[in-house]
Amino acid sequence: MHLLTLNITELVIGLLRGTLSRSSTDPLSDWDWACLHDDATWQAHGKLVAEASLYLPGSFDRPPRNPAEKISSGYKAWEYMYYVYGMLPGFLWAVQKPKYYWHFCKLVAGARVALLLGTPVKFRPPAHTLLVEYVEEFEELYYSRRADRLHFCRQALHALVHLMPENVRVGPGWLHSQWALENAIGNLTAEIGSHSKPYENLSLRGLRRAQVSALIAMFPEALEVPKQLPSGAVELGDQYVLLHPTMRNAQVVPPKDSAAICAYLTSEGIAVPQNWTPRIIKWGRLRLPNGEVARTAWKECAGEKRGRPVHRARMVKVRLLYIFSQLANDRVAEVQYFLRLRRMLEDGGTDDVDLTLAVVSMFTPPNAAIARDTYGTLQAFRYQGDASREVIDVKSIVSVVAMLPLPPRREEAEDPNATVLYSQRFFLMERLAFDSNLIGREQIVGHADGSEGDE
Incomplete structure (x- = not known):
């Protein structure tokens, strides 16, 4: 979660805005990739993102807010993802120089595959190739073998090279990322019912959850809770x-x-x-x-x-x-x-x-x-x-x-x-990882949802 949604996005936005730290030997005028550095351009871009939120359906969970106003005040992981990997390919089309734009598209193409809940085998090799090319070309376009830009080459950038091989070895990232881990930790600790023996109680809670998960896997239809449909459905x-x-x-x-x-x-x-x-x-x-x-x-x-x-x-x-x-x-x-x-x-x-x-x-x-x-x-x-x-x-x-x-x-x-x-x-x-509802949310439909009465 942190790699693609926070670490890489922070690096990309810092480059576009020209806000990464610079030395006196590296003037901003040499950063021809910083297409959003000018404050007027950044404010107009933020307004464009805010106005685009109404074009996003409710199933996209949390639409990105105006980054010019909100990106430093609690911008959520989902907002970063839809902003960088969803909106930026379209909104940079008119303002970014082609060589930097094509390079950015390689990152987006690889990241979208990595964010899928189930990664088709045929998508893995091209996604890996694009991510490797992105890292190699990043050093040529931005770092340029300059000592005063060495801080551009962060650990997160190198981790992109291992993203798809690890996908093959241990499964899609959502299985072992903070999305799954933090959710499980929060649920289990909330279930602790013994203050005198919390760890023993936690172990038993975990065991019970594993048993229930095994039963659901063996008898999915028998244990499935029937969904109540609204009247008239x-x-x-x-x-x-x-x-x-x-x-x-x-x-x-x-x-x-x-x-x-x-x-x-x-x-x-x-x-x-x-x-x-x-x-x-x-x-x-x-x-x-x-x-x-x-x-x-x-x-x-x-x-x-x-x-x-x-x-x-x-x-x-x-x-x-x-x-x-x-x-x-x-x-x-x-x-x-x-x-x-x-x-x-x-x-x-x-x-x-x-x-x-x-x-x-x-x-x-x-x-x-x-x-x-x-x-x-x-x-x-x-x-x-x-x-x-x-x-x-x-x-x-x-x-x-x-x-x-x-x-x-x-x-x-x-x-x-x-x-x-x-x-x-x-x-x-498109909705990221749209092929499942495990990440994101399923829309809850009610009788009057989206309606002001029948005609």
């Missing part, structure tokens, strides 16, 4: 749950949405009557298997228009499977609303609901050149809004993501076609 299977708010009465959808629904049904081999206009009941939320809750533009945009601070949870990662090629393609979409459809029978009746769908607005595919040059750390998308309408099965939604505005570089802003090429451009920020 609909279980869809595979741990997907449809949640209120919802409309009371069915309404006719706009022509663009109607065309998208008909196109989806046709692609699924379902006959659609000519001139059929769908009447649907909108649903506002969907709980995913990873515990996150996806929301909709239908409800969130209404809150934003009323001036309410809404943490956007309507941006989702969608995994589309092409059956004939057996290839999965991940896209990012803005959920407009969820809906359920019944299949019409030959006798004029309806079957049970067998289709739960989402009407979405797809972002364009990520800019391939930017993704390649940044080792996948910066994925820039164009928002299409009402120009895009597609319908997908809700079970193709993988996770809730954040889409943050990507500031343009100077040459991009000065381009005569800047409005066409670089407007409505966002970069992807």
Whole structure:
């Protein structure tokens, strides 16, 4: 925890701001990497981070506060992580010199893999290579074999070289980091019930916990506590749950949405009557298997228009499977609303609901050149809004993501076609270790969560 969330981040921020200690032989004018040294630039950067917090869904736990105001007053480990490994790849795009920016992206790419709860084998070698290159190039770019910069080369920097080999030897870092250790110590000491024999009591508490853990591992389903769903929730299977708010009465959808629904049904081999206009009941939320809750533009945009601070949870990662090629393609979409459809029978009746769908607005595919040059750390998308309408099965939604505005570089802003090429451009920020809820938290859903009443 300390290595990636505190030690390395403190070094990176110190370099960007030019606040590391300097000798008289090393003037600040030689630190051409300190792109955030100027106070006005630092304050503007801090404001950018603070304004970006509303683009982060609630499942991201603690959004980073304004670093220009709060970084020296109780900045949390989660804030450091999302600030450095989530936001900085996008916010440095417009202000940092390319050679330093590409170098920083190597650190981010390796750190994101190291922070996963389960590290796929295929990710380990490239992550290790990037971290080793980061350390070697750090000495060339910053230290430059100068004695008055020797303090740049900290022990934490060298530890990055061992991060992935230790991942193979003893498992992912979260298993043996302070996250696990401090949590276990706090829980066990809180359970001590004997002041006269505390250590004996602590040993027995630890033994009981080990026995319970063994039973849970052997009989996970028998000991699992059933989750209570809010009133009106609909279980869809595979741990997907449809949640209120919802409309009371069915309404006719706009022509663009109607065309998208008909196109989806046709692609699924379902006959659609000519001139059929769908009447649907909108649903506002969907709980995913990873515990996150996806929301909709239908409800969130209404809150934003009323001036309410809404943490956007309507941006989702969608995994589309092409059956004939057996290839999965991940896209990012803005959920407009969820809906359920019944299949019409030959006798004029309806079957049970067998289709739960989402009407979405797809972002364009990520800019391939930017993704390649940044080792996948910066994925820039164009928002299409009402120009895009597609319908997908809700079970193709993988996770809730954040889409943050990507500031343009100077040459991009000065381009005569800047409005066409670089407007409505966002970069992807995913929840760190999003494949599990053990680190972070599962969103607790209630009956009225995110709703001001059904319509």
